[in-house]
Amino acid sequence: MSNINKEKIAILVKLQKIDIETGKINSRLGDIPNRMSALDQELEEFTRSLQSEEQAIDELKKKYRAYESDVQQNLTKIAKSQNKLRSVKTNKEYQSSLKEIEDLEKINSKLEDEMLEFLEQIEHAENILKERKVRYSEIVDQTKREKEAINQDAEQSRHKLTRLEIDRNAMSTDLDSGLLGIFERVKAKQADSVAIVEVKDAVCQGCNLNIPPQMYNELQRCDNLKNCPNCERIIYWVGNNERSE
Secondary structure (H helix, E strand, O other): OOEOOHHHHHHHHHHHHHHHHHHHHHHHHHOHHHHHHHHHHHHHHHHHHHHHHHHHHHHHHHHHHHHHHHHHHHHHHHHHHHHHHOOOOOHHHHHHHHHHHHHHHHHHHHHHHHHHHHHHHHHHHHHHHHHHHHHHHHHHHHHHHHHHHHHHHHHHHHHHHHHHHHHHHHHHOOOOHHHHHHHHHHHHHOOOOOOEEEEEOOEEOOOOOEOOHHHHHHHOOOOEOEEOOOOOOEEEOOOHHHHHO
16 A cells, blocks of 8 residues: 555545535536526416416306307397287287297396306406416516526536635645545545545444454554555544544
């Protein structure tokens, strides 16, 4: 294993912290399109629901107008039948005309009742639609604010990434290329990209398994780079005095 000392270990730990923070920021930036898309989708779904409600109201109004037209046609027929009563010559014709008028009036009465129901449904639906349109305006404003906040956060995150990259490059110059290469290779093998972890009480904090007693004793001398025999991460030991500082 490569020669190591506490100073180099400290640098590797700092590099690890920078890489972890960088990964979180990149993950957050990578999720921005999904967050934006979710906001747009919510607005689109609300828009479609409004359109559906408007179409339902239009259908009710069409039915109302159709019934209204039927009522007017029946009124015309009733008027004709009433005029016909004046010219009928037999009782049979008279009774037939009366029956026709009575039937038309019953039909109109039923149509008018249904028209009243349509008017109530239309009024109720229009009141709900009015409230929903107010809510729509609120969602539009809220979506705009959230997108602005996301863009602002993204801009700040990009600036932070730049600063982290500068810090990482500066720290890397204090390490020899061989040690830095080992760090990068170990990190690439780990699912969580964590290359270096502390050992506490002979337990690797990366895989939570014990390391051999001899290795634990050697690790405390901090004179050679060591890897956990289980997870292969670089391991280091921090003394009690150093941990309490």
